[in-house]
Amino acid sequence: xxxxxxxxxxxxxxxxxxxxxxxxxxxxxxxxxxxxxxxxxxxxxxxxxxxxxxxxxxxxxxxxxxxxxxxxxxxxxxxxxxxxxxxxxxxxxxxxxxxxxxxxxxxxxxxx
Amino acid sequence: xxxxxxxxxxxxxxxxxxxxxxxxxxxxxxxxxxxxxxxxxxxxxxxxxxxxxxxxxxxxxxxxxxxxxxxxxxxxxxxxxxxxxxxxxxxxxxxxxxxxxxxxxxxxxx
Numbered sequence: 001x002x003x004x005x006x007x008x009x010x011x012x013x014x015x016x017x018x019x020x021x022x023x024x025x026x027x028x029x030x031x032x033x034x035x036x037x038x039x040x041x042x043x044x045x046x047x048x049x050x051x052x053x054x055x056x057x058x059x060x061x062x063x064x065x066x067x068x069x070x071x072x073x074x075x076x077x078x079x080x081x082x083x084x085x086x087x088x089x090x091x092x093x094x095x096x097x098x099x100x101x102x103x104x105x106x107x108x109x110x111x112x
Numbered sequence: 113x114x115x116x117x118x119x120x121x122x123x124x125x126x127x128x129x130x131x132x133x134x135x136x137x138x139x140x141x142x143x144x145x146x147x148x149x150x151x152x153x154x155x156x157x158x159x160x161x162x163x164x165x166x167x168x169x170x171x172x173x174x175x176x177x178x179x180x181x182x183x184x185x186x187x188x189x190x191x192x193x194x195x196x197x198x199x200x201x202x203x204x205x206x207x208x209x210x211x212x213x214x215x216x217x218x219x220x221x222x
Contacts, residue, residue: 035155037210043148045155056153089210098152099122099199103212 004104006092012110018080021107024073025094033101034067034077035091043091049075082111116204118213125192126221132188133216135202139183143207147176147187150199150215159187159200192220 005024013019025032033048047057052069060067064083069075079086087110093101117136125131137145144163148156160169165180173190189196199215 033153042158043156045153048153059155091210091212093212099217100215101150101199101201101212102214103203103210105209105211 004092004094004102006090006104006107008107009105010108010110012112013082015083015111016081017111018078019082019086019109019111021077021079021090021092021109023075023077023092023094023104025075025092026102027073029094029096029102031095031098032069032075033093033095034075035093036088037091037106038088046077079109082109084111087111116202116211116213118200118202118216120216121214122217122219124219124221125189127192127194129192130188130190131192131218132186133200133218135185135187135213137183137185137202137204137211137213138206139181141206141208142180142183142204144205145178145180145185146203146205146210147185148201148203150201156201187216189218192218194220194222196220 007022030051034046037043046059047067049069067077089106089108091103091106093103095101119134147159150156160176162178167178169176175188178185197220199217201215202213204211
């Protein structure tokens with residue numbers, strides 16, 4: 001298995017633009033997590049899904065952020081409109097249980 | 113392909129006993145090694161950031177050592193308590209990207 005695949009690896013966008021981050025979990029994993037890492041706040045859980053259903057989105061910073069999981073093999077995290085303070089590394093992770101986590105390589109987002 | 117391995121995958125420890133587990137990582141392009149404590153579906157809690165070979169860091173009953181030449185770090189927990197039950201994640205930082213281990217699940221038995 002190729003592991004959790006995130007795209008793009010890097011994204012530079014202008015403030016106000018829409019940004020879509022993509023994640024392909026490991027096949028057979030029922031859980032999918034989106035995290036954001038910044039110097040100031042460390043690693044934050046934004047939202048997680050179980051069997052494609054969002055379970056806890058309390059970590060989503062505000063309405064500009066939305067996440068979907070239309071099927072078991074794909075999830076998106078969308079920011080619209082983007083702001084410079086959204087600049088961070090966004091990680092996606094998948095797992096078979098809530099006790100493990102297989103992380104993707106992350107998407108480094110820069111909003112200028 | 114850069115790979116980070118954590119072992120064991122899971123561990124059951126009697127309350128009061130001490131324990132340790134391992135994170136193995138590439139020995140090249142090393143910048144830092146991160147340890148996190150992760151409880152079910154919460155934001156991982158940063159425990160240590162280790163940068164120097166031979167480094168040893170301590171936080172209460174938890175400590176960690178680092179060997180960058182051979183590519184491993186140990187996390188030690190002294191006198192385990194039920195609240196130590198969690199998954200412990202390590203991440204290899206090459207200053208370009210973070211590569212994560214899958215975690216060691218620790219369960220403390222009362």
